[in-house]
Amino acid sequence: MQDKKTDRWSEGLRFVQLTKIRAFHAGINRTPYEALFGCKAKVGLATSSLPQDVLQDIQTEEQLEEMIENVQTIPREETDSHLQETDTIAQEKKDETVLHDGRNQSHDEDMVTKEASISVICCVCLKETSGAYTCRNCGRKVHAICGHAIRDDRYEKMEGYEANILCNLCFNIDNAGKAKVESKLNLEIQEKRMKVDSDKQFLPARLGATVRVPVPDVDRGRGDARNLLAVVMSVRENGFYRLGTAQGVLNQLYARSGFTPCRKELIRIEDVPNQEIPLRSAAIAQSTGTRVS
Template sequence: MFGSAQKIGLADSSIPGDVYASIETGEDLQELVLSSINKIDVQDNEKNIENDEQLNKLQNLNVTVITDDIDDSRNMGTDEKIQQSANANIDLGKAESLKLCAVCKNETSGAHKCLDCHEYVHVICGESNENEGFGANVTCKLCFRKNSINVERECAKLGLQEQANKMVSLSNSKFPCVEIGTNVLVRDPEVDRGRAAPTNVMCVVMSINPSGLYQLGNKEGTFDRLYARNEFTLSETNFINICDVPSTSLSGS
């Protein structure tokens, strides 16, 4: 090609020399290639058939083994079945008679029980204030932890109550109690107040509930909400009496 000799030919291929020596035309080469492809397909089909036959033999063998096992179980004598049932009952009785620790779930001697849950427990799996010995009082770690949590919760509750009492006492020291019928001044919120409106509203103490909240009223009516002591200040003069307050209900600010 292009004035140079051919360098690669059939001699460089995997075709045996006695085969390509008889090739003279391109048609002969094409027939040779097609025949080799057909031989490869036939060999693959033969291998697949052999594999299928082996797989069927294995399946038949497994079915035979399973069938033999079933026949053996069916042919088992009544005495053998009774013996197996008795052994199972004995194992169940042993399991029920075991004294397991409530904490580690291991077998115990039964010498100690928890004071709270009354379950068997090892001494090392519990808390005891006495010396070790048979029948010593022991509290398992589960119950001990539960009791500790309850104690901490009670302490937290008492702490919150004490803190609330301190806040109330501090508030009472700054804002002393007011008697019924005393005139007080309630500050009017800026968002609801006009430019010419007064900053405070004159009211009178109508009643005091057990929680220390005050019900106030004025000449327009009685406020439907209750006021805390720090929400109003005392008035220097009394202009309103309780009898001057109508029974009309007003929305408090």
């Protein structure tokens, strides 16, 4: 906003978003941009697709716009010559002669073959290439130094280096798919790590123990109690607890950090009705008009 000398805060939202998606996320072990697009965020001309030798000659924005137009807009006659395939023109000249036995026989077939000149363009640097290397996924021609060499067991039987080369676009697409899978696995690992850290801080609650469950502000009135008394009815394999009150069984599971055990047993499991109720209904039913700490 200071550079643009404006007071419109919306102008800075794109820069804030760029800063957030470029920040390293410890949960997914990469930046959000890399998890979505499979490559690092492109900032500035150094990370653009323009060749480095061209960037050295650019000094103004007008030169940059002109260079982008020249790259994106190729003359029609040049495009036709670059994309023209091998054209073979066969001309047959047949001279028929009548033999002594009355049969016709064709002879002297002259084949005139004319091959048109071909110019193949690399899909990455947009320069002429011999066409020896092709992207494994899209099939477009690419330089060996412009492509990305990969190792895939499915293509080990294919001979030649060109069997395991990808252009930038296909390489980023493959990386994006792998990054999404790895990000999901990293989040699951983070979840387990947080669960282990939480279990170390809080001792497990025993079956039948009376616990104190805090009631959120949105679920209680001004005169309602801050806490709710419940009893541990069961413990799941994933470490979550099923709690019951004198009015019924709470319809949600609780982590160990979601309640505090009491010293005395005030509620028994046998006293819990066999019906599920939400936390708000249980808090209203147990409310006595005084704040219980």
